[in-house]
Amino acid sequence: MDSRRLTAAEKGKGPLQPDHQQPRKRIRAPEIDTSALIMENNLTLIGRISNPREQPIGALISSLPRKWSLKGTVVGSDLGQNCFQFRFELEEDLLNVLANRPYHYAHWMLMIQRWEPTLSPLFPSQIPFWIRLHGLPLHYWHEKMIYNIGQDLGILEDYHISKTSARMRVSIDGFKPIIKDAIIEFGSGEELPVTLAYDGLENHCSHCNHLDHEVRRCPLLISAKTDDILASPSKGPEHQHHQRSSPSVRGVRNNYENPPARQQLPPTQSSDFSSRVDRHGRPFGERAPVVPPRGQPLRNKVTPHFPHTAGTNVDHISYQSRHDRNHGTMEQHPGGQQQARGNPIRHDSRPQWRVRRVESPPPPTKVVLPPPPLQTSEHPPPPPGTKSCGM
Known part of the structure; x- marks a missing residue:
């Protein structure tokens, strides 16, 4: 069975190529005086696009006059067959547009000329x-x-x-x-x-x-590639079908269907590090020793804690870390050790904040003196304002 792919010509596809040219209707032109129309179209520019695939005439007519500094008005229209026209009000605007040529639209060149009473289909x-x-x-x-x-x-x-x-x-x-x-x-x-x-x-x-046209659509390159494909049997349809599959895609597909076996290292190579070598054949050498981390791990920010107990001086504040508060309240024992409720005694050599308990002095005792005795006399005291006479 032949697995060769058929070309478009063998399948009968592609544009229709008639063997003979289609007949055209011939029409006789009358003899008329065109002098008035020639004067009417004297201020007209005729343009042609170079690449119909990339240059839409409708958008060109609306955007091209924006590049011109015009004093009067201008009217544009599509003439068909990749041509367009602009009718100016002032001749000064028309001459300025012609002097600033060439023009382009969508990065492709434009052919713009002043209208002439010619019958050439190649104008402009x-x-x-x-x-x-x-x-x-x-x-x-x-x-x-x-x-x-x-x-x-x-x-x-x-x-x-x-x-x-x-x-x-x-x-x-x-x-x-x-x-x-x-x-x-x-x-x-x-x-x-x-x-x-x-x-x-x-x-x-x-x-x-x-x-x-651009280089990827150049007819000379396309025809040269077609001739090479038809002349060389190795570059036929089968070769084209083989080239459609990308090498990277084929490699991924083959690895998915037939995964490669993992390379097993020898026992000596996997056990002894000093005997291993890199892809250039150079030994790795001795394994670097693992250095233990230095310093103490970071702790949370220290926040103050104000105890509200009797007999404690407020000037001496006890600071307690957030870590200690999360794991229990610290208690002071007579032996000088701190123990958290519900947790075993922790022996830490680092300095810790402790609560300084200062017993307040007893309040002073007030001495109550007895009242003085009342004086008694046989004679009553003289009335105010009188003098006493000595006996």
Whole structure:
């Protein structure tokens, strides 16, 4: 039984490829005067997107005028076939928009030109770029040299030569691949490679330099891979099916179905540490001794405890840790040992806080003196205000 996977062409799938071209209806155009419509559409820009997959025209029409500093109004619409238009109120706004080209949307280039009364289906197609020359010797930064290079690349619109750079503004065809490298031939037979750097260039294919797709969708690479698959039998559908399974996934699947056996160490190697070696064959050596931890373990924060017992001086406060309070109330015994209720006597060599009991002195005794005796006399005391006469 053949387990080979059938291709899309063998299954009859894929887009329909008719053997003959579908017939088209031909319509005769009447002879009309278009001069009035030409004047009406004089302030109109026509644009074309380069990558329909990444550039929705509806969102482009609403967001592109926000990048322009316009004084008047502008109205945009979708013309179909990847084209759109903008009708301006002022010619000044239209000229400013054309001077600031090139434009891009969603990081893909746009072809924008002023409307022309043409019947070409490829209109618009021009994109003006400022191109800088890298690798051209300084003594060849001449107007004739820049002019010849610009004419070979496209339509030369302007150029600028200074002491630090040489660049030119060239309008190139957006349907053709851009030229990044060139070779300049001199009359002496010498050749000089130069590099062209495009200002404002966004996404494009790095393989064929086209502006309408990225490198992973390049038709040249796709066709080359298809030819290699069809030419090599080892890279047929069976090989593709084998490549779909990731090596990491296959390894996990094999380990799950057939788990590897654990490596058993020899008795001598597992018992004697000094005889063990690492993966480089070097011995581990003697085992490091285990150092006991130093210091005492941390205890909870000490909080004061105020005893309310008779005969205890309040100036001497007894402090008791939270650990001691949780494990029982400490009691003072005559022998100087502390014992918790319900717990055995703990002998701790660390200094501990103890309650200093100071007996208060007995209150002073009041001496009650007997009252003085009353004096008795035969004669009554003289009345107040009288003097007594001596006998």
